[in-house]
Each structure stands twice: as C-alpha cells, then as structure tokens.
Amino acid sequence: MTIVFSKKTTIAIAVLSFLGLLDSSYLAAKHYSGEIPPCAILQGCDIVTTSQYAEVGGVSVALLGVIYYLIVFISSIALLDSRKDSLAKLLSRFVIIGFLASLWLIFLQVFIIKAFCLYCLFSAFTSVSIFVIGMFFLLKKPLASA
Numbered sequence: 676m677t678i679v680f681s682k683k684t685t686i687a688i689a690v691l692s693f694l695g696l697l698d699s700s701y702l703a704a705k706h707y708s709g710e711i712p713p714c715a716i717l718q719g720c721d722i723v724t725t726s727q728y729a730e731v732g733g734v735s736v737a738l739l740g741v742i743y744y745l746i747v748f749i750s751s752i753a754l755l756d757s758r759k760d761s762l763a764k765l766l767s768r769f770v771i772i773g774f775l776a777s778l779w780l781i782f783l784q785v786f787i788i789k790a791f792c793l794y795c796l797f798s799a800f801t802s803v804s805i806f807v808i809g810m811f812f813l814l815k816k817p818l819a820s821a
Contacts, residue, residue: 680754680763684812688766688805689751692744695801699740702794706735712794719790726790728783736780740798743773747805767809774806 680688705712706724714720723729729736750766753759777799784791 680766680809680812682755684808685751685754687808688770689748689755691801691805691808692747692751695798695805696741696744696748698794698798698801699737699744702737702798703735703741706737712792714793717791717793717796719784719788720792720794722790723784723788723792723795726783726788728780728788739776743769743776743802747773767813770806770809773802777802777806 702712702724706729711721711724724737731739747766747769750762750769754762754766780795781799784795
C-alpha cells in the first residue's frame with residue numbers, strides 16, 4: 676500500500692511535531708535538572724512530573740517524547756523533499772505509537788495520578804493532533820479517488 680501525505684498535511688505534522696519537540700525538550704531539561712516546571716494554570720505539574728510514571732525503565736517520559744517528536748519532525752521534513760513511501764510508512768507508524776502513548780499518559784493523569792500537568796497535556800494535544808490530521812488525510816484519500 677502506497678502512503679502519500681499532501682504537502683499541507685506534511686507541513687502541519689512538521690509544525691506540530693516541532694512544537695511537541697520544544698515542549699518535551701523543556702520537560703526533559705526540567706526533569707534531568709531536578710526542577711519542577713511551573714504550573715500557572717493547572718495545579719499538579721509537580722505531582723505528575725515526579726510520579727512513578729514520569730520514567731520508563733529509568734528514562735524520562737519527556738526524553739522519550741523528545742525522541743518521538745524528533746523522529747516525526749525529521750521524517751516529515753525529509754518527506755517534503757523526497758516523497759519516499761518508506762518515509763511515509765515510518766511516519767505513519769510513529770504517529771500511531773505517539774497517539775497510543777498519549778492516550779496512556781492522559782489515562783494515567785486522569786485516573787491514576789489524579790493530577791494534571793499543562794506541559795504534558797500540551798504534548799498530548801500535539802500528538803493527538805498529528806494523529807488526527809494524518810489519519811484524516813489517509814482515510815479521506817481512498818474516498819477521493821473512488
């Protein structure tokens with residue numbers, strides 16, 4: 676199956692992944708410096724970012740976010756240039772992984788930790804938005820050609 680993202684879709688994914696990269700980089704820097712990110716609108720950044728769920732196997736969830744967003748950003752920029760099907764497939768897979776991870780992390784904040792981190796929610800928003808934009812385009816594509 677050939678996967679083709681439109682240029683606008685790819686640019687939207689690149690912009691959102693760059694925003695997610697900035698957000699998760701900030702959280703990773705705070706995590707590894709031992710600082711708590713300030714939470715002006717919501718209270719709970721301290722609870723979420725210091726919970727037992729803030730790391731997976733000793734690696735900060737924020738650092739995993741940096742890696743995710745970096746891969747999505749680089750793939751989307753490369754896809755703008757090369758339009759290779761292998762890049763589109765890689766991007767599609769990572770978008771799905773990011774979406775599922777975001778759902779899990781939102782679930783943890785709502786039902787387990789019972790606290791919210793604005794930066795974490797922004798990351799989830801960017802990840803879910805990337806997924807929705809990508810899937811909307813992919814699902815729309817076959818209907819347009821029928």
